[in-house]
Amino acid sequence: MKKTNKNAARQAAEPNHTLSAGQAPFTKYQVFIVAILAILQFTIILDFMVLSPLGAQLIQELEISTQQFGWVVSAYAFSAGASGLLAAGFADKFDRKKLLLFFYAGFILGTLFCGLAPDYHFLLAARVITGLFGGVIGSISFAIITDLFPLQMRGRVMGFVQMAFAxxxxxxxxxxxxxxxxxxxxxxxxxxVGVSVIVGLAIARYMKPIKAHLQLQSDRNAFRHLAGIVSNPHYLKGFAAITLLATGGFMLMPFASAFTVYNLGIDLETLPMLYMATGISAMVFGPLIGKLSDRLGKYKVFFWGSILTMVVVVIHCNMGISPLWLVLLVNVIMFVGITARMISASALMTAIPESSDRGAYMSIQSSVQQISGGLASAFAGLIVVQTSEGTLEHYDLLGYLVVLSSIVTIVMMLLIDRSVKQKADDKALATEKVVA
Structure with missing residues (x-):
């Protein structure tokens, strides 16, 4: 009975949360928000991910090394990390809609420069510009989701928004x-660029201003606000976990297409079908994983997704010339595990910051993610070597490093899960006293 009362009070302690919030249908406006943020994330993710399948073509046409290609990938990440830190102090001081439109406009401009780049150095500079603006957009989107949706619904929301990846x-x-x-x-x-312009116009026309967090602001200046975020022990756990998550993902991604073509024997013409098959599987499983994370628990889904990912990553990175069906099967299973990790971790981490710190926390989290990912990409470029025949050597070592980071991340996410539950219990006890 006491446990039941605590659970009920825990629900009451969260504003606008109800016992059936996890199963409640979305309103029409919520559907629009989920859809437009998913499409927006699609453009941001595609802008970054398209470099990986273009890797084999860029290395050949621009006559660059694997190390130089690694810097092209890292340039976006480093600049995104720097802009995230700079924007963090101001992220909670403006209407989130206006902030989103400002950075999205800069992202579109940077992507346009990429589409006009005549050589390696111009492309490198264009990726820096794109990262300065694009790297903050994900954090603003997650802050909007956290503002508009209760925790019990965020697994479903993240399931749909993360479908942008698929x-x-x-x-x-x-x-x-x-x-x-x-x-x-x-x-x-x-x-x-063409798709992004349409998305930007839709946001400007139909998204309502998001200003509720402005009522919670104090007179702290931007730098004091930033210092308070980075010195909060509760927040530092989240930053450490996102660092490890990014390190694992960014190590394998930049060279995935080159490894598939040169080491696994899949030709360039077949590569689109491979990406399509893995993407369809992620689209199917994404919403299901989101629902499971709300029902079974976000950490539980993250744990089993991590176990699945680790096993398949080791298999994938040690494969040689393989038939297409086997490469498809391994990639599909691997992306299901990655999707489970992404959705559950994203949903769980939204519960870490307080409302007044949400924008700043998300900006710093994005910054930490991008910087650690950039370092991981650059480090991977130093480890992986392309032979004269075109094959990549030491790719298996990257797989083992991903497994190691995943093991540590499992422990870190467990600590975060316990911390979030303790935070909810504390609010529940406070609510019980008020009700009493």
């Missing part, structure tokens, strides 16, 4: 590869 696999990357093979590697970036 959609980029199903539609974005195959179409981009087709355009790149037909009209050159610049064309995918120009496609992203």
């Amino acid at each position: 959609t980029s696999q199903v539609l974005g990357i195959p179409i981009s590869l087709y355009l790149a093979n037909t009209w050159g590697w610049h064309s995918p970036f120009l496609l992203i």
Whole structure:
């Protein structure tokens, strides 16, 4: 009976949360918010992910090394990390809609420069500009989700929003590869610009201002606000966990297409079908995983997703020339595990910051993620070596490093899960006293 009362009070302690919030249907406006943020995330993710399948083509056409390509990937991450830190102190002082539109406009401009880049150095500079603006957009989107949806619904919301990752696999990357093979590697970036302009206009026209957090602000200046965030022990756990999550993902991603083509024996013409198959599986499983994380617990889904990912990563990184069906199967299973990790971790981490710190926390989290990912990509570029025949050596070592980071991340996410539950219990006890 006491446990039941605590659970009920825990629900009451969260504003606008109800016992059935996890199962409640979305309103029409919530559907719009989920859809527009998913499409927005699609453009951001595609802009970053398209570099990986274009890797083999860029290395050949620009006559660059694997190390130079690693810096092209890292340039976005480092600049995104720097802008996240700079924006963190101001993230909670403006209407989130206006902030989103400002950074999205800069992202579109940077992507346009990528589509016009004539050489390696211009492309490198264009990726820096794109990262300065694009790296903050994800954190603003997550802050909007946290503002508008209760914790019990965020697993479902993240399930749909993270479908942008899968959609980029199903539609974005195959179409981009087709355009790149037909009209050159610049064309995918120009496609992203066209889609992004439409998304930006829809946000400007239909999204309502998001200002509730402004009522919670104090007179702290931006730098004191930032210092308070980075010195909060509760928040530091989240930053440490996101660092490890990014390290694992960014190590394998930049060289995935080159490994598939040169080491696994899958030709460039078949590559779009491979990305499409893995993306479809992620689209199917994404919403289901989101619902499971709300029902079974976000950490439990993250744990088993991590176990599945670790096992398949080791298998994948040690494969040689393989039939297409086997490569498809391994990639599909691996992406299901990655999707489970992404959705459950994203939903759980939204519960870490207080309302008044939400924008700043998300900005710093994005910054930490991008910087650690950039370092991981650059480090991976130093480990992986391309032979004269084109094959990549030491890719298996990257897989073992991903497994190691995943093991540590499991422990870190457990600590976060316990901390979030303790925070909810404390609010529940406070609510019990008020009700009493």
